[in-house]
Amino acid sequence: MKKLTVSLVFLFLAVSLFSFDWPVKHIIVTSTFGESRGDHFHTGIDLGGGAQTVYPISDGEVIFEHTSGQYSSIPIGLGNFVVLQHKGNIRSIYCHLKDNSIKVGTSVLRNEKLGVIGDTGHSFGKHLHLSIIDLETHSILNPLSLLPQVPDSQPPIIKNVFLKIGDKIEKVSHIKNVKPSRAQILVETYDLREDVSFIWKLAPYVIILYENGAELGRITFNSITEHTGKLVLNGTDKSFNDVYKSDWTYKLNFIELLEGENHFLIVVKDFAGNETMRDYFVKIGKVK
């Protein structure tokens, strides 16, 4: 019991010492962690809401800053950006800032202004791109896992499910006259939030595939790390091309379609825990 109390106290201390907060007052998430960017994962979140003031997610020190056009060797996509070092081996990066007047070595407090949301660099409209890096695990974290939870009651949408048999991709509802075979499950899915009133697609947090009640595999956008020169989902060897068929279509596991009725289940969750679950039954005829 004493041990438990001690570790609870330690946990409380760690959380309160290294607590993080949203970098803007008006929170509108316009892009989530892990989303497809055509040929790579989105390694942070995007926040909209116009030219809002940007605050550090926690007290920190400016260890790098870049003003567009300053050095030609830096990728211009990030626009004006600032990198902060926080306690606990955490770094945060704020991109596409309007202008940049903060200097390296400056200590910033949580409630001090870091900049203003802009659209410098590779940006379609004013937004803040926030990335968080954990130096200890050498990984890029999903910022939602460190920031306080915000209300979101909209579950993800499962739009379509496809089976890939050989080179052929077919909607699961159109499958007929198929012999027993090995098939890859593809799912077109996206999440929604209340932040914008129209349909604005976001990557979900977890996609899980079950076959006959047993989990076959999952995709989780928790953190991304480097593995043999590629960025992969942490704890896996799944790179961008292993995860994405196209922008909103994810590659899940292979299943063996056997003669008779085959059952699989797809569960998609967002970060707030809203989930959508769908059952699929595929009938496979007798081998002739």
Ligand SMILES: [Zn+2]
């Ligand atoms: Zn971004």
